[in-house]
Amino acid sequence: MSLIVSIAQINPIVGSFKHNIKLITEAITQAKADHADVLLFPELVLTGYPPEDLLFRPAFLKKVEDSLNNIAKLATDIVVIIGTPLLIKENGNNSKLFNSACVLRGGQVSYQYAKQYLPNYRVFDEKRYFRCGKQDGIIEVNGHKVGLLICEDIWQETPAINARDAGAELLLVLNASPFRSDKSAERMLLLKKRSIQNGLPIVYANLVGAQDELVFDGESLIFDRSGQLIFQAPTFDSGVFTQQIPFDKSVKPIQAREHHKEQSIYDALVLGVRDYVNKNGFPGVILGLSGGIDSALTMAIAVDALGADNVEAIMMPFRYTADMSIEDAAQQAKVQGVKYREIPIENIFNGFMDALSEEFDGMERDVTEENIQARSRGVLLMAMSNKLGKMLLATGNKSEMAVGYATLYGDMAGGFAPLKDVFKTTVYDLARYRNILGDGNGYKEIIPDRVITRPPSAELAPDQIDEDSLPPYDILDAILGMFIEEFQSVEEIVAQGYDHETVERVAKMVLLNEYKRRQSAPGIRITKRAFGKDRRYPITSHYRWHLS
């Protein structure tokens, strides 16, 4: 009493039918070679996830249909279950779009299951595109009843129960479940609970790869009917994995891999950068290396993602740049084998100040002059990016993005911002983690220790350090976490022992700086409330004056 199931944990590209069909075809070939009864693909694997408003284009949906019919021809001597958007006639009338699991067998599409629960929260907008399915998805494979579910369906109680009640002996779940820091453990607990609750084995196939701000971590899972983990696919890597699923008895459970928090985040950032750069066809990246911790970590991630040959670093010193910043930047570039050059911005800055001398005559120096430094660097980096065709990485972190401690069109310039969802305190943790890994030959100081230990500074004014303008980062990040991710009020945060004036000031800065974030580069989501699709605040809002 068992079935052999293959899981295709693959990395599709949104809108690339050619690439996706190639991966799908290879997976079918492999599953057949493995003598699988069933091959399970992730959610919407045919289009990539999420295809967003491409789903409104009839010509796009036509390509989907044609591709699906071509793939179906390969489904002989195996049952293939594949996630795809699909137009289905409802009540014989108009076609409506569903987030579907199509069952391919005998060379054709033999059955369509439509996702019943559509997530429309956090980063998800599925109700914008899809109708809810109304029926259970029960198919038969080798005389066994198998229940189909799609992602959110398994997070709800009803669909699994209904499938069980309809006689399912096994649940197959197609997923596109994006990574965040503690998601793996949550999934594990959920699936354990669902399998025990229904006394059914569960096969959970997840996407792998990155799409804009989302990273899919793979790590497909199989639980037996008693809630024991019996298979865990690699995290952040692709493959076709074939397992025999016992229906009626337990097999020896396996130990779930331990996830080290920094390792998971670091790996997610590496995959996020790699896929953004490669899928968008850039021959590499450049970045401004300042001697500070953010650009140092960004460069380490970029090198791990793309290889040193595909990363270039530019140090752009000014009168406020400390010697040690230049030394440390040069040192890291040397250690990592990255092409490095220095371009001073003194003359450029002076050019702007001369041009503005009449306008600014008699006016005090203020943040304007700091921004001119940051923007001079932004223009230089974008010019290099334009000329070389390499994408510019922005190096700002989540703490800065939250309170607006960043210059629009200056250090915020770039096509992608790897650390956008990484708090400054986590930036330090990741830098230390990366140094522990070392270079593979025992050398541990990938990021120079001094970069990690010196007080952080934007170096935009004499003897400036971040704490002149901001609370210490451990306090700032704690407040930001409560305010942004937990929606706590100023009073609730103060009640936990934080200074009222500080909390209120931080909260106001967060709400005020929505306009900067609206024009920021996309970055990789690692928390449960990232600055991206996850957070949709009005720019025009007086709520910051009504906080308390």
Add this chain to the structure above:
Amino acid sequence: MSLIVSIAQINPIVGSFKHNIKLITEAITQAKADHADVLLFPELVLTGYPPEDLLFRPAFLKKVEDSLNNIAKLATDIVVIIGTPLLIKENGNNSKLFNSACVLRGGQVSYQYAKQYLPNYRVFDEKRYFRCGKQDGIIEVNGHKVGLLICEDIWQETPAINARDAGAELLLVLNASPFRSDKSAERMLLLKKRSIQNGLPIVYANLVGAQDELVFDGESLIFDRSGQLIFQAPTFDSGVFTQQIPFDKSVKPIQAREHHKEQSIYDALVLGVRDYVNKNGFPGVILGLSGGIDSALTMAIAVDALGADNVEAIMMPFRYTADMSIEDAAQQAKVQGVKYREIPIENIFNGFMDALSEEFDGMERDVTEENIQARSRGVLLMAMSNKLGKMLLATGNKSEMAVGYATLYGDMAGGFAPLKDVFKTTVYDLARYRNILGDGNGYKEIIPDRVITRPPSAELAPDQIDEDSLPPYDILDAILGMFIEEFQSVEEIVAQGYDHETVERVAKMVLLNEYKRRQSAPGIRITKRAFGKDRRYPITSHYRWHLS
């Protein structure tokens, strides 16, 4: 057999309880003075629309509740119907959030109607925040049954029919219906149809004012039971309007105001700029005036929105700037009474090229050097903006935004982009329209004629005109309209007589430039598919290679 109904067509600010309560209080006072039986407010007027993710904050919802209870105390000798988000206990269990119409009378909240149909398409995300109401909203006023509906409810057939079947003699509809070019006529047709269909008079109260990318045009309406228009409030203006509504017989219908397309759009842009600048507390705006049509029209709009004293223009000539560009810019500034200055960018540009000379040695000139010009201007304008505290207006139009004919951090820099949803051909129409209006004293050349008649040029290279890189704008805009707004395929557009290569090139440019638009300033929505919340495309997408 009639009721006296006041409509409060007011302009709230998102998150400003103080401002909104003040407007609401004034409206109640006025309606009482008018001896109204019922005062009808628009949808979510207490918070402003849309409050977006502020709705996830418990402290925000607590303010809403407290504010509502305070307002309720004013509801004596009148029935007040007000739109607000409201936590309502469902089945005695957890509180769920509803988009509600609260009925205030006798000094308290006496009834809550919850919106049944939640729009989750185009710019709307209501299913992200609200649960669907399940019940009709029938109240009694002076012995008459009155049906309550909220916005999308009236666009669906069922809620009005159900209200009628439950005995309603009148429908009151609370709305936050955003402007687009042809929306007024659509609303008019819909309401006429609904009133005839149900044999009921309809009072339709709409918001007025702008919120980020949305403009609400007001123009609240009353139809009698036979589908005749009997009242039409001003467009783009606020006020409290009191009318006697006859239930059982027709009164003399009025003629609907004719909407001149250019007038509507122009007025929407003016209100959009005024509210964005004022609600965000800027003391005025600056803009780069190039001698071209886009910045000329943007300046005209800004002056009409804010007054000449609150607008400053900066012309930043370079070696490719034609003399007539400088003359025309200076001329318009003089005519409009706007502070004007010239800041050449020659030295700044040379500073960048010197700094990059080693890097760029032996490499061909390309778009990089053009971008450096645009970005030098961007940095200068942002420096002025920072120093003066005035917001920078970006001047790009929709045609440019669509195909990426704009420089990130260059001419795209700015806090707000009034023409972001205005195709180039419409820019010309609006410029001509504005000149027809003239200065009020018979002078008609607000925008110099030469700006309208000369071939458009970015002036970033010698003798450059836009048509060197782009199809003629009448062709480009036609293709863009079909591709972006109608979701037509390349083949469908070609079938209408356009050149295949041109259409495919345009379509690819549109899809490729998603990354630029993602970092663009917000602008005012005037079409049915604006670049903003309206359009959610992946950046990483290979669909552009699979178009045909």
